[in-house]
Amino acid sequence: MKVVKFGGSSLADGPEYEHAINIITADPERRVAVTSAPGKRHDGDIKVTDLLIKYAKAVINDEDTNTLVSQIFNRYQAIADYFHLPADQLASIKGRLLALPKQDYPNDHYLMAAFKAHGERLNAELMALVLNHLGHNARLVTPEEAGIRVTGTPNNASVSPETYALLDRLTYADNELLVFPGFYGITMAGHIATFSRGGSDITGAILARGLHADMYENFTDVDAIYSANPNVIDHPQPISKMTYREMRELSYAGFSVFHDEALIPAIQGNVPINVKNTNHPEKPGTLIVPDQSFQPTDIITGIVSGKHFGAIYLHKYLLNKQSGFTLRILQILARHHVSYEHMPSGIDDITIILDKNQINDSLIDTICNEIQKEINPDRLEWINNYAIIMVVGEGMKNRTGVINDILSPLAEKHIAVPMINQGASRIAIMIGTYNEDADAAVAAIYHRFFAN
Amino acid sequence: MKVVKFGGSSLADGPEYEHAINIITADPERRVAVTSAPGKRHDGDIKVTDLLIKYAKAVINDEDTNTLVSQIFNRYQAIADYFHLPADQLASIKGRLLALPKQDYPNDHYLMAAFKAHGERLNAELMALVLNHLGHNARLVTPEEAGIRVTGTPNNASVSPETYALLDRLTYADNELLVFPGFYGITMAGHIATFSRGGSDITGAILARGLHADMYENFTDVDAIYSANPNVIDHPQPISKMTYREMRELSYAGFSVFHDEALIPAIQGNVPINVKNTNHPEKPGTLIVPDQSFQPTDIITGIVSGKHFGAIYLHKYLLNKQSGFTLRILQILARHHVSYEHMPSGIDDITIILDKNQINDSLIDTICNEIQKEINPDRLEWINNYAIIMVVGEGMKNRTGVINDILSPLAEKHIAVPMINQGASRIAIMIGTYNEDADAAVAAIYHRFFAN
Known part of the structure; x- marks a missing residue:
């Protein structure tokens, strides 16, 4: 079984969504999909997460939010329209977006966390709707339902160990596709708290460990992780395979393709990670494997x-x-x-x-x-x-x-x-x-x- | 003015003593001599310091000390005989040696320190006697008189800053040679406490700083400090000149020719150190100089x-x-x-x-x-x-x-x-x-x- 995670640029609009869905459905082993919030469609575009941050700030400062809500909703609407999804199916997404300011939050930090998390939350709901509309048996599963429990500060939380016991109880049908929103979990008191920015990678890794996946596929907008920064070296050699700890050493000083905190659940569950390109899923990407299972051919990775x-x-x-x-x-x-x-x-x-x-x-x-x-x-x-x-x-x-x-x-x-x-x-x-x-x-x- | 310090092997017997005296008297700038305790005369010999440690242990354990006292006294006697010193002039040395067990010590650690320190103390007294016997105007000056004040543990003391104020008051005649015992100082309570082993180097450096010497000459049994350990490299290149901090880095991992704690007073007083061979005083030895005054010619020292x-x-x-x-x-x-x-x-x-x-x-x-x-x-x-x-x-x-x-x-x-x-x-x-x-x-x- 494979857990598949898509980055924000891979879910930014209808055509990107279509690529992602083709990838999910191309391999019957791909049973769990994790969504990010829709990212930039072009240079100068604004990510949905950033729009949600503006929305949260406007609510905190008691400013008008109508334009922001429309801007955010239109992003989901545009994707739904691409797939000719009946308009009434988006009522729940719109309703959740409008209800966000009316919830109770312990403080503004929790408010901010909950607003941000909805970029992923609503995108997972939309993904499940689109998959069902296209005839697939898909089901939205939220961190609330699955039991992704977190501790720490509301905008920089860490997963709690009991999450894995709870995930062990999650069952799904043989032909069922599960769609999870990334990036957030639920505190002991029942509030939304997010991982650090880019944390959908972490959710994917938690699910890969908790659901005992054989592979964690991380789809993003590059063909592979490169052996050097392409801004410094022209066409650097892609890394076809490396170990967890090599990835960790490289991410320290700047390689930001894969969130380094997301390595921990993968290491704990011994799940290999494959970083791939949504637009070129046929390319092998970069495989990140346990330290022991690797016989290096190059000296330097x-x-x-x-x-x-x-x-x-x-x-x-x-x-x-x-x-x-x-x-x-x-x-x-x-x-x-x-x-x-x-x-x-x-x-x-x-x-x-x-x-x-x-x-x-x-x-x-x-x-x-x-x-x-x-x-x-x-x-x-x-x-x-x-x-x-x-x-x-x-x-x-x-x-x-x-x-x-x-x-x-x-x-x-x-x-x-x-x-x-x-x-x-x-x-x-x-x-x-x-x-x-x-x-x-x-x-x-x-x-x-x-x-x- | 130069402070001259002799290591134990340079004062081990009459002929070595003679070398040392020739060195002291060859240069009128050499006005202050610091003595170690007599060292080994040949392989298998016992250093006077080690005999004094045995003497102290015998006293602590209430064992017979006659043989040890004779062994120790004979070392000084043999040197005196070499210079035909009248026998009665050694009465004070013998008296001090025999009186050692009768002094009051706060505890056995102080007893040990006082016994050990007498290797240097008695050798300085003998050196002054021999110099006078040979017609030179020499005077024994003890740490008690000069005010070498120390703090810390009795067998691993450190010099106190007031020492330098006290040394500033020390006066001596134009043609006078001062002979100091190395290795020890006096605590606030008036007890003898020694520096760490090899600490006569430290006394010499304290005097060089306190008496504003132009040079601190450290006479030992090697021609120079070498660029590598002669036990590892055949005939390693001697170091003709290096900085204080090079000496410090080298002494860290094993170069033991010069006590690294002795560098501090020299650095503080900006006094260059010349490590030379008692048996080949004509050789230039190794000069250790302030960091700023040095233009290196080699890459590696x-x-x-x-x-x-x-x-x-x-x-x-x-x-x-x-x-x-x-x-x-x-x-x-x-x-x-x-x-x-x-x-x-x-x-x-x-x-x-x-x-x-x-x-x-x-x-x-x-x-x-x-x-x-x-x-x-x-x-x-x-x-x-x-x-x-x-x-x-x-x-x-x-x-x-x-x-x-x-x-x-x-x-x-x-x-x-x-x-x-x-x-x-x-x-x-x-x-x-x-x-x-x-x-x-x-x-x-x-x-x-x-x-x-």
Whole structure:
């Protein structure tokens, strides 16, 4: 049995919907479909999720919502019209959309979550209607019914373990297609809470695990996951197969094709993931498989860079003998709710690499002042333009000399490498560089490994 | 003005003493001499410090001490005889040795410290006597008189800042030679406390700073500090000049020629250090200078390996998103008074490298159990045979491609490199390897950089 998930661009309009339905019905193993909200139909278009956010804000601010409701409903209407769905069948979707402001919400965060979730919720309802209209035996199943239970904050929830016990009780007929809305679950108190943005991938993975799927197919708008960013490398080589942990290492610094939190249920259920293109379902896409079942043929699977880092550099003579100083630095960071990314250290120095998304200049000043006061280093510096390059590949694991091949093209191009960090995992090498050099570094490494 | 310090092997017997005295008196700038305790005269000999430790233990255990006292006194007597010192001049030395058990000590740790310190104390007294006997104007100055104040534990003390104010008041005549015993200072309560073993280097550095010396000459039994361990590399190249921080990086993993704690007073006073051979004072030795004043000619200054490491390897999916986990691991280590050396991390894993001198198998079990319970990682491993290689050189700082030159000879020899760690300091690269490969790795790197 296969769980199939479609991204927002794959469900943006009638023709895309038709592709998706052809895919669902082409393989009798495809029994569970997960919908995103309709995405952009063209450059400059607005995603339904973003329209729903506007709708929620208008309700919170007590502004007029008529235009927004029409805009949102028209998106579903246009898809229904493409399939000549009788107009009265859309009454439930319209009714739900209009009823959204009248529900009880514990606070505006829950209101926002519920509005956003309806992009997926209404799209699943429409998908089931269209499938039935086309003569297929389809049934809408909501997280409420199936028991997708979540905890955490309303707009960044996590799945609860009891979900899997509840999913085990879900039954369906032999010829039945189930359509699930992605992106959200239900709290213990019965409220809607969403996963982080792009979280329909997570719902698909939860269902793949919970319903014991043999494969989780993730349909999106690219042919495959590529070995490097196409904005940096022209026509990079597609990755035909990689392991869960390779995907994880690559998604860290920027590969955003597949939501990395969605890997966890797949790993727990040992379900392989196939990332494919809705518009070219005949192409093999990228297969993501358990770590053990993989014999790599290439040395390097992918190279990715992230430019959103900064670093605190600290030097103090005999720092190394001063037991507990790292503990004190981490306590300062924890006090300001800042987490660190990596902490390469020398004998008398340490570099604390931070994700700049969680900080601003004044917070950095505060943290540096507190470190200065508590640790009294000889030198303390903030490096603002830190970039991290990840070179990932299971094929590196049992080979010596790979680092050499990674670094020599950088040396040839005189690219500074202030940090090299290779942990015991052996499937990834992390290189620190500066923002201005990051693209050139990725290109240099890429061409060394993928030129031929 | 120069402060001159002699190691134990340079004061082991009459002929060595004579070398030392020739050195002191050959340069009128040499005004302050610091003595160690007499060291080994030949293989199988016992250092006076070790005899004094036996003497202290015998006193603590209420055993007979006559033989030990004779053995110790005979060492000083033999030196005195070599210079034909009148026998009655040694009465004070003998008296102090016999009086040691009769002093009041707060506890056995202080007793041990006072006994050990007398190796240096009595040797300084003898040196002053011999110098005077030879017609020089020498004066014994003890830490008690000069005001070398210390805090901390009795056998691992640290100098107190007021020492420098007190040393500023020390005056001496134009033609006067001062002889100081190394290795110990006086606590606030007036008790003797020693520095860590080899701590006469520290006394010399304190005096060099406190008396505003232009140079701190450290005489020992090697011609220079070498660019690699002579037990691993045949006739390694001597280091003619290096910076304080290069010395620090090299002493970390094993270079033990010069006590690394002794660098601090020298750095604080900006006093250059010259490590020289007592038996070949005409050779230039190794000059250790402030970081700023140095224009390196070589890329690499030295390579050293330490085999006394182990590592906890921890893998957990989405570890990186689990804020505060490192804090919790460090709190577990702090609870057991264990400090870490380095902590290279990947996306989902972290390697915590520990100095094995501070742990044992049962403590590692306890720590791993607590980490398992608190962090619940997917994988937790103890790597027992971790070695660290430090490749050090100011010349690496502004050059790209050095790592490449370091790693390619290792790749050629198929030596596994589970960790590479280069912090922002840029003057050292740390390589993790396994004990069985460490010597071969040092040799391979050495021959790449020093072959020609």
